[in-house]
Amino acid sequence: MQNAFTIDNLTYKYPTAKADVIKGITFDVRQGEIFGLLGPSGAGKSTTQKILTKLLDGYNGMISYFDKDLKKQTNAFYEEIGVGFEMPVHFGKLTAIENMNYFSSFYKNKANIRELMERVGLWEHRNIKVIEYSKGMKVRLNFVRSMLNNPKVLFLDEVTNGLDPKNAKIIKDMIAEYKQNGGTVFLTTHLMNDVEQLCDRIAFCVEGTLGETSTPRDLKLKYGKREVKVEYHENGATEARTFELDGIGDNDEFHSLLKAKKIETIHSGETSMEDIFIIVTGVGLK
Ligand SMILES: Nc1ncnc2c1ncn2[C@@H]1O[C@H](COP(=O)(O)OP(=O)(O)OP(=O)(O)O)[C@@H](O)[C@H]1O
Numbered sequence: 372m373q374n375a376f377t378i379d380n381l382t383y384k385y386p387t388a389k390a391d392v393i394k395g396i397t398f399d400v401r402q403g404e405i406f407g408l409l410g411p412s413g414a415g416k417s418t419t420q421k422i423l424t425k426l427l428d429g430y431n432g433m434i435s436y437f438d439k440d441l442k443k444q445t446n447a448f449y450e451e452i453g454v455g456f457e458m459p460v461h462f463g464k465l466t467a468i469e470n471m472n473y474f475s476s477f478y479k480n481k482a483n484i485r486e487l488m489e490r491v492g493l494w495e496h497r498n499i500k501v502i503e504y505s506k507g508m509k510v511r512l513n514f515v516r517s518m519l520n521n522p523k524v525l526f527l528d529e530v531t532n533g534l535d536p537k538n539a540k541i542i543k544d545m546i547a548e549y550k551q552n553g554g555t556v557f558l559t560t561h562l563m564n565d566v567e568q569l570c571d572r573i574a575f576c577v578e579g580t581l582g583e584t585s586t587p588r589d590l591k592l593k594y595g596k597r598e599v600k601v602e603y604h605e606n607g608a609t610e611a612r613t614f615e616l617d618g619i620g621d622n623d624e625f626h627s628l629l630k631a632k633k634i635e636t637i638h639s640g641e642t643s644m645e646d647i648f649i650i651v652t653g654v655g656l657k
């Protein structure tokens with residue numbers, strides 16, 4: 372599979388800053404995958420997205436977009452990408468539909484605005500001024516905005532931040548469908564639920580450097596504890612025992628427990644993505 376983006380030894384310094392905020396990162400985003408850039412607050416996730424979307428230039432290192440130097444991309448590049456900004460940006464005094472019609476007018480390729488707004492539950496609120504929208508409504512509208520040009524590559528910066536579980540699921544389902552239809556997604560997040568449900572591969576960004584790149588499953592296997600915890604009911608209380616996963620098929624104690632007791636739960640000792648985040652980045656979630 373071709374790379375949508377190939378990033379080689381990228382460094383970046385904000386003009387007003389003294390030091391680099393991106394310190395030589397190398398990774399690729401494959402066409403057709405959902406790539407997640409994770410990391411603590413201030414790590415450089417949004418900065419990386421802004422560089423890849425050509426909002427920031429003056430970087431060092433090489434970035435290719437479908438094998439062509441990003442610096443040589445023309446405005447046609449913007450026709451192909453969709454961008455969900457970290458902070459929803461809309462005209463507050465215009466209605467939601469006026470905002471969407473306005474942003475859609477920039478593009479040759481136009482998605483069906485009604486379909487998108489219906490899907491995220493905003494069509495019935497289309498004639499309300501955005502200033503009167505709740506935070507979650509603005510976040511959903513921000514997502515619709517990112518999809519207005521049927522993009523080939525979608526950038527999503529903290530796309531479900533501030534959404535209730537039902538609306539977060541709607542957006543995640545739409546992202547998964549977008550991928551199924553051939554789309555490529557670069558997303559930044561610190562919400563580990565999103566990562567497990569969506570991302571094919573992830574990389575951890577820590578203070579402008581890139582740590583491990585892996586699949587969520589491989590990370591869980593790598594950091595997971597190889598054990599099984601059984602909770603069972605005995606004498607009116609819940610008791611628990613933990614067994615080594617290796618050799619469990621021949622573990623008589625495990626088998627007799629399963630036969631003799633009323634089992635309540637059985638779990639393999641998977642390390643949660645939250646734990647892995649903390650182990651890999653060396654910091655807690657913000
Ligand atoms: N316009 C700017 N000028 C100078 N420094 C900036 C600017 N924007 C961000 N920075 C700095 O660059 C670093 C990386 O910021 P960035 O917004 O990329 O982090 P992030 O990983 O997206 O964090 P968060 O999870 O909080 O969104 C931070 O130290 C931040 O203070």
Ligand SMILES: [Mg+2]
Pocket residue numbers: 416417418457528
């Ligand atoms: Mg950010």
